[in-house]
Amino acid sequence: MNYLDRNEFNFEPSQKVLDAVKNFDAKDLCFYTRIYDQGKKSVISVRVSEIYGVPEEQVLLAYGGEEILKNAIHYFLSINSQKDATEPNTKILIPEFSWWYYNRVASECGGTFEMYPLYEQEDTFAYNVDEVIEYTNRIHPRMLLLASPNNPTGNSLTSEEIGRIMENIPSDTMVLVDEAYASFITSDVDYIAPLVNKYSNLIISRTLSKFYGLPGLRTGFGFIGKGHDQFLSYSNKYLGFNRFAEAVALAALDSDEHYRRVAEDMEWDRQLFKKELGNVPGFKVYKSVANFILIKYPTAIKEKLQKALAAQDYKIKFMTDKGLEDCLRITLGRREQIQTVVDTIKQCLA
Ligand SMILES: Cc1ncc(COP(=O)(O)O)c(C=O)c1O
CATH class of the missing domain: 3.40.640.10 (Type I PLP-dependent aspartate aminotransferase-like (Major domain))
Structure with missing residues (x-):
């Protein structure tokens, strides 16, 4: 499943984190x-x-x-x-x-x-x-x-x-x-x-x-x-x-460098959304400074889009908050994931 609905992390943990998990001494848990x-x-x-x-x-x-x-x-x-x-x-x-x-x-x-x-x-x-x-x-x-x-x-x-x-x-x-x-x-x-x-x-x-x-x-x-x-x-x-x-x-x-690189890579996702959906009637791509992006979309495609994403094991957030019912919130993930989301949205418009 591709979880792009709860602002989680679709990248690799740092090497130091992987090592810390691998090298953890279970006996430390005895005290x-x-x-x-x-x-x-x-x-x-x-x-x-x-x-x-x-x-x-x-x-x-x-x-x-x-x-x-x-x-x-x-x-x-x-x-x-x-x-x-x-x-x-x-x-x-x-x-x-x-x-x-x-x-x-x-x-x-x-x-x-x-x-x-x-x-x-x-x-x-x-x-x-x-x-x-x-x-x-x-x-x-x-x-x-x-x-x-x-x-x-x-x-x-x-x-x-x-x-x-x-x-x-x-x-x-x-x-x-x-x-x-x-x-x-x-x-x-x-x-x-x-x-x-x-x-x-x-x-x-x-x-x-x-x-x-x-x-x-x-x-x-x-x-x-x-x-x-x-x-x-x-x-x-x-x-x-x-x-x-x-x-x-x-x-x-202790791994800021690794996570900073990941955060910088999310700019690719933002640019893709802007380029592919920014000028499409019915859409508005809001400025994103975090690991998610808010996008206004034509709600007429909601059901079709939900089905098309589910068929590919993708989850994004269809907002239900009052005043934001016509918005999607999408976690910025790996490039291929974001490409799939953008392609799917465009297919639903066709
Ligand atoms: C605005 C905001 N604050 C806090 C959190 C809490 O995250 P956690 O409890 O995982 O630290 C979230 C999680 O999505 C959030 O969106």
Whole structure:
């Protein structure tokens, strides 16, 4: 099966990752990690702390970005909603078009969510930063979610824009910036430490699932501002992290060159979509900065296309989100896979 529907990785893992899997000593699983004797969470958080220049205590580690999100929303909306208020603040602000799971997690713990709009421009969607600030001040939510790049629209925020939002919103609104796809835009991570050092109400979440191509490893990491001991004790694992995942994660974090090459190869996919579908009536190929691309298409071909792709064992995402029902989200995969998808779409138009 060719899975191009969930922003996974259709390429080869790095040699270091393959070696780490092959050379892992199963006897290591007979013992808990001892790194917590040194007051650290994991060898991963230690390495992430070195790479990102953020103190290890402020590094979050979890079962995917998914769990960072879940821990933060559950903790701040239900366990630690504002203590001095008579009514707990369970409001959370979410981007209009975004990963469906945000709403699900907010609903799980009784969160009341509101959407702030994203605006469609010529070939992309965009945040209106001033409006996000205005909205946050007006609604005063316990949490504000930002995704950069956003899934499925692919638009992102600059570090200056994140800083501007942080500077101009209430300091008791926890902001979670979901950067699951951020490594595809740039290898620059120097902006993270100054932001989390300055703003105690900021969480930045990342993952090994996308750029590092290891969604099956279930490893996410992130960063939180200072002074959140209770949240850390809630979200940290008392007996340590999965030791096999630790070994593989360290190898992946040490393989940037390999994964950067893969990410660069995805430009071929983007260009093919633009060249072959960009000027076809009924289509709009949005700008992509992550490992997926959003394409508006004539929905009259939906059934035919679904069948034609299924017949070749291909899966892409036919969007069902309100306002995006006429869009496809396609994971950027190997060249021959993308060629097949493009050819199939064109055949369905004939
Ligand atoms: C926007 C966004 N954030 C986070 C994730 C979580 O990924 P994981 O839990 O595998 O780290 C995904 C997965 O598709 C995603 O699209």
